Amino acid sequence: MKINENTLLEGSRVVLVPYKKHHVPKYHGWMQSAELQQLTASEPLTLEQEYEMQNSWWQDENKCTFIVLDKISWQSADKIEIDSMIGDVNLFFTNQECPTEAEIEIMIAEPTSRRKGAGREALITMMDYGVQDLGVTEYVAKIGYSNHSSLSLFHKLGFTEVSRSDVFQEVTLHLPISDNIRTWLGQETSHISKHTYEEHSR
Template identity: 40%
Template sequence: MRLNENTVIFGDRVILVPYRAEHVPTYHEWMKSPELLELTASEPLSYEEELEMQRKWHLDDDKLTFILLAQPETSTSTSTSNILEPSEIKECKMVGDVNLFLPDGITGQGECEIMIASKEDRRKGYAIEALSLFLSYLTITLPFDPSQLIARIGSPNKPSIRLFQKLGFGIIKHVKVFDEVELNYGVEDDKEIPSEIGLDVDINKKVDWINRSLEGRLGKYD
């Protein structure tokens, strides 16, 4: 989707930038991992196929994606602590991606996905901040009704399920043939499914991304 082709979103831990051809070499290396292929329900692609996929994510109206970069621990920027210069952004480490798939356009459901590629970059708060920024951006910019947001996650991937629960998504379906659960924003968990998949976690503190302002966090990505 061209909507974000020149947009950068600055978080405290992550920076969201549009997925461009310059990111494909690293992304292609990531997706050689059997673990990531399984977690993302993806098929291995050749480098040329990955380039074509990047072009599709850029151009197709039913796809919106950002690459996640890690904010450096220190910055030489003369602006604010989390706003970087273009040259600084290009030096930041790629850590994952976040995207929305709209098979029926903005009037239908939108499926959210996030990936933190390396185990060493997980549990650092990247995913929850990136999703909060991303969901705020798409509901403000498209605009998109939050109640249409869904996520489909493999049942064994408990950390990802908990992440979406913290963001206000409730488990509504267990598709046993694919061993995955479906979550929908703004609804309560089906009472039987969490215990059915062995998810014995009570999410008490949720992240209020719906009221999060992006003022001072948006920039232009050259």
């Protein structure tokens, strides 16, 4: 999705930047991990295929992706991104019957960055961005049975289980964006600042 290609979202723990070509080699390295392949239900790609995937995501108007940076690392590295990359957060519009429903997912790929609040802040920031900038009215998340940390995080954010698939070994969770949820998201992300990406990164 091109709508976020010039958007940088800065929080207290993380910085979200659009997924660009210079991020691909490190992202590709992450996805060679058998653990991450299992957690994200992904198949390993060649580096060339990964570049093609990045380009297709950028052009796909139904998919929005941000790379998650560790803010402290990003600031100490003079805003050079590669060494600060810790994961990604995505949303997809896939329901033709409900075009404002989006599937959302979060991956904190760097083990040392897990369970420190980075995933929560990145996820809530993306949720609010989706509601405010993309018109999302309800979220769906599909999470593997074994991904206990993600299941716990989404439940804590108010998502409720609607179905299970033993075939795909995943739970489907749902969160409609009520007025209360919209207000809560605004409060939770009141510290998030939005910048023009080119001015704040390289």
